[in-house]
Amino acid sequence: MHIRSDWALGVWLLLGVLLVWYATLIPAFGSFQITSISKNSLPLIYLAVGQAIIVIAGGIDLSLGALLLLGNALAARFMAGQPVGTVALIAIALIAGLALLNAFTGYLITLSGVPDIVVTLATSYIWSGLALWILPSPGGGTAPEMRWLFTGSTSGIGDVFWPPILMMVIPSVIVALWAKRSRQGLTLYAIGSSKTAALLSGLDVRRAKIVSYGLGGAMAALAGLATVAITGTGDPRFSVGANATLNSVAAIVLGGIALTGGVGQIFGVVATSIILIMLNPILSAMGVNSNNAQVIQGVLIAGVMMVGGLVALQRERAS
Amino acid sequence: MIDSAPVLSATGIAKSYGPVVALSGADLSVNGGSIHALLGANGAGKSTLVKILAGVQAADAGVVQVNGRQVRFRAPADAIAASIATVFQDPALIPDLTVAQNLQLSKIDTDRLRPWLAWFDLERLDLTRVVRALPLETLRLVDLARAAARDPHVLLLDEITAALTADQSERVFALLKRWKEGGKAVVLITHRLADIMRVCDQATVLRDGRSAAELGTGNIDERRLVEAMLGERPPTGHAAPGARTGGDVSGDAPGHAAIEARELSSRSIVRDVSFSLRSGEIVGLVALEGQGQDRLFDLLSGKRKPTAGGIALHGRPVRFNSPHDAVRQGVVLVPGDRLLGLLPNQSVRHNLSLPLFTRLTRWGRIPADEQSRVDDAIATLAIDTRAASQVRRLSGGNQQKVVIGHWLVSGFQTLLCFDPTRGIDIQTKRDIYQLLRKLAADGASILLYTSELAEVSLVCDRILVMHGGRIVDELDAANATESALLAAAHGLKTPA
Numbered sequence: 001m002h003i004r005s006d007w008a009l010g011v012w013l014l015l016g017v018l019l020v021w022y023a024t025l026i027p028a029f030g031s032f033q034i035t036s037i038s039k040n041s042l043p044l045i046y047l048a049v050g051q052a053i054i055v056i057a058g059g060i061d062l063s064l065g066a067l068l069l070l071g072n073a074l075a076a077r078f079m080a081g082q083p084v085g086t087v088a089l090i091a092i093a094l095i096a097g098l099a100l101l102n103a104f105t106g107y108l109i110t111l112s113g114v115p116d117i118v119v120t121l122a123t124s125y126i127w128s129g130l131a132l133w134i135l136p137s138p139g140g141g142t143a144p145e146m147r148w149l150f151t152g153s154t155s156g157i158g159d160v161f162w163p164p165i166l167m168m169v170i171p172s173v174i175v176a177l178w179a180k181r182s183r184q185g186l187t188l189y190a191i192g193s194s195k196t197a198a199l200l201s202g203l204d205v206r207r208a209k210i211v212s213y214g215l216g217g218a219m220a221a222l223a224g225l226a227t228v229a230i231t232g233t234g235d236p237r238f239s240v241g242a243n244a245t246l247n248s249v250a251a252i253v254l255g256g257i258a259l260t261g262g263v264g265q266i267f268g269v270v271a272t273s274i275i276l277i278m279l280n281p282i283l284s285a286m287g288v289n290s291n292n293a294q295v296i297q298g299v300l301i302a303g304v305m306m307v308g309g310l311v312a313l314q315r316e317r318a319s
Numbered sequence: 320m321i322d323s324a325p326v327l328s329a330t331g332i333a334k335s336y337g338p339v340v341a342l343s344g345a346d347l348s349v350n351g352g353s354i355h356a357l358l359g360a361n362g363a364g365k366s367t368l369v370k371i372l373a374g375v376q377a378a379d380a381g382v383v384q385v386n387g388r389q390v391r392f393r394a395p396a397d398a399i400a401a402s403i404a405t406v407f408q409d410p411a412l413i414p415d416l417t418v419a420q421n422l423q424l425s426k427i428d429t430d431r432l433r434p435w436l437a438w439f440d441l442e443r444l445d446l447t448r449v450v451r452a453l454p455l456e457t458l459r460l461v462d463l464a465r466a467a468a469r470d471p472h473v474l475l476l477d478e479i480t481a482a483l484t485a486d487q488s489e490r491v492f493a494l495l496k497r498w499k500e501g502g503k504a505v506v507l508i509t510h511r512l513a514d515i516m517r518v519c520d521q522a523t524v525l526r527d528g529r530s531a532a533e534l535g536t537g538n539i540d541e542r543r544l545v546e547a548m549l550g551e552r553p554p555t556g557h558a559a560p561g562a563r564t565g566g567d568v569s570g571d572a573p574g575h576a577a578i579e580a581r582e583l584s585s586r587s588i589v590r591d592v593s594f595s596l597r598s599g600e601i602v603g604l605v606a607l608e609g610q611g612q613d614r615l616f617d618l619l620s621g622k623r624k625p626t627a628g629g630i631a632l633h634g635r636p637v638r639f640n641s642p643h644d645a646v647r648q649g650v651v652l653v654p655g656d657r658l659l660g661l662l663p664n665q666s667v668r669h670n671l672s673l674p675l676f677t678r679l680t681r682w683g684r685i686p687a688d689e690q691s692r693v694d695d696a697i698a699t700l701a702i703d704t705r706a707a708s709q710v711r712r713l714s715g716g717n718q719q720k721v722v723i724g725h726w727l728v729s730g731f732q733t734l735l736c737f738d739p740t741r742g743i744d745i746q747t748k749r750d751i752y753q754l755l756r757k758l759a760a761d762g763a764s765i766l767l768y769t770s771e772l773a774e775v776s777l778v779c780d781r782i783l784v785m786h787g788g789r790i791v792d793e794l795d796a797a798n799a800t801e802s803a804l805l806a807a808a809h810g811l812k813t814p815a
């Protein structure tokens with residue numbers, strides 16, 4: 001636990017250093033950049049927090065990116081041209097709907113005993129296909145108020161940073177506190193840490209798993225809504241979803257969530273999501289060609305993980 | 320003697336795992352205000368009965384009643400709700416959460432736990448520490464304190480005093496007495512006969528999945544307990560074919576020590592274990608479950624490093640950093656779980672040549688002479704290779720032969736066998752014993768841990784008895800009757 005809290009603190013420090021460095025790299029650093037970084041991080045933060053919850057509970061969800069896609073397509077298709085009240089209703093329905101959908105995936109996993117990775121890989125194709133069916137080509141839109149909520153501006157571009165920052169902080173804090181303080185949240189840690197011990201302690205192992213997937217689905221829906229708000233349109237391309245899934249896994253691994261389950265802090269994941277999003281502007285500000293940028297990104301992830309692994313190994317030897 | 324209905328009763332409990340019958344008609348009746356011992360030899364069905372009473376597994380047949388009312392547990396939570404609190408052999412605490420978080424999960428207020436922690440002198444335990452970082456003794460006591468804080472009618476304790484120090488055990492017994500005086504009941508599963516005689520009012524002895532004896536106040540004594548555990552079996556006089564007969568080879572021509580354990584320790588699980596194995600010798604290791612034998616095998620096979628002491632081969636100290644090191648120096652393991660030593664989906668031939676893979680990488684293929692060694696091994700072992708395309712399709716006995724055989728192909732000096740004949744039919748058992756004797760005759764040294772007390776003296780030259788992490792006794796095969804072994808394994812002195 002101490003290692004993991006130190007780790008979460010460490011990635012926040014790393015984020016701070018990167019922010020300062022970025023500020024010195026570009027001629028003018030101000031509220032516009034802060035707004036831009038925070039709003040662009042939102043989809044990955046939501047997705048990674050959802051992934052973190054599922055992985056902490058001992059699973060992994062390869063369909064989160066596809067759910068983002070589905071949420072994005074549904075929102076863009078049905079919110080376009082609607083008044084703000086209808087848009088809000090649609091948003092709530094979407095969050096609840098995708099939560100139920102993914103909870104059902106979780107239910108299938110507990111029912112069938114098929115590994116999470118297999119089931120969610122399969123559902124990822126289903127959701128991606130559905131997204132394309134709902135929105136065959138990029139298009140659609142949402143209400144200006146929605147855009148303001150996630151970006152701080154009705155046009156999606158601006159320098160009012162508090163709405164995106166609030167949208168970043170509020171859901172993450174709620175989920176993080178719920179995970180560490182409530183019995184249901186602790187149950188997720190418990191089943192990820194030791195399923196047998198959790199069962200013998202009298203916990204409902206199946207329900208916890210289903211809850212984790214449901215929450216993951218809700219977070220993916222939020223990510224889909226954020227994407228619509230940021231871009232002002234829907235984009236149902238398969239690669240968007242696939243990339244988002246991979247990024248969510250990268251973010252949680254960097255954020256100190258053990259892929260074996262039961263260990264990790266939600267807060268760390270928020271920082272690493274922002275870091276992953278910031279790398280692109282930083283590297284381009286440094287004049288790195290965008291093709292090379294991916295290599296550097298990969299090396300960075302591997303490097304950080306190796307450092308983490310070595311630290312853990314040292315501690316284990318010392319104990 | 321008490322007319323009231325028993326607090327907890329189980330009648331005619333049966334449970335099978337596939338073809339293996341674990342329980343067939345076990346009865347247990349626990350009165351309020353008593354400490355009830357549940358005991359039996361390894362494999363008698365104790366742990367299965369505990370699992371059923373704790374709601375971990377459902378019985379195939381039989382009735383469980385709590386306070387005279389029939390109950391049916393679907394999950395451990397149901398048993399807890401019925402006021403049965405179980406402390407399992409492995410503490411059921413979540414390793415990655417803090418103690419406080421574990422309590423929150425169990426819906427137990429820390430204030431309710433504190434007096435019990437104080438009872439065990441743990442009042443200063445930092446509840447914000449992660450369970451993983453705490454020593455096993457502490458976890459057991461925390462687990463027991465948690466169970467007590469639930470204030471259950473029945474405390475079901477599986478080997479609670481294992482790994483505890485003597486004074487900690489005393490505190491536990493004091494708690495049990497308090498429980499009994501409060502009119503509630505304790506079921507104590509333990510291997511320590513001395514403890515049973517000291518604290519228990521009643522005892523139920525399980526044998527071969529049935530209740531073999533019910534002993535009450537006043538007539539619990541050591542002899543009766545051991546008798547009940549053994550039953551009236553016909554003496555196993557017939558030596559397995561190939562067992563050593565009269566003229567002792569190791570006696571008049573003692574081989575040198577092929578492998579020695581020198582004050583080997585691993586935390587409090589294995590303590591100061593010293594012994595030596597000569598070439599050509601089979602040494603049996605006898606222990607009840609959970610006395611450190613698993614850990615001892617881990618140390619000898621290089622899976623774990625000792626916290627103190629060491630291993631010597633032919634008088635030369637060695638250090639195994641991994642099983643790979645041990646194998647290279649000729650110390651090989653036949654693990655308890657057969658499939659752990661095999662690639663279940665591969666062929667017999669492939670499995671037999673598995674240890675040759677280190678050489679394979681050098682030459683790119685298995686050379687012809689190695690191929691012939693594989694063929695020899697198949698012939699020697701008389702493995703039925705008709706269903707040989709996948710090892711997992713073989714019978715348990717044939718699988719075990721493949722495990723032994725794959726070391727035969729690569730060659731070894733010391734063979735560590737962990738309960739190799741568990742769940743294997745008599746004929747194959749004999750084959751395996753015969754094979755072990757033959758290997759010993761060819762100069763190998765073999766350490767054989769087995770839960771089959773009746774057979775250990777037939778195949779071994781000497782027998783070591785392990786209890787509480789220590790080697791407590793060494794017997795000559797000739798003197799090692801089943802009852803002598805059982806008594807020694809329970810930590811009792813063997814009659815001279």
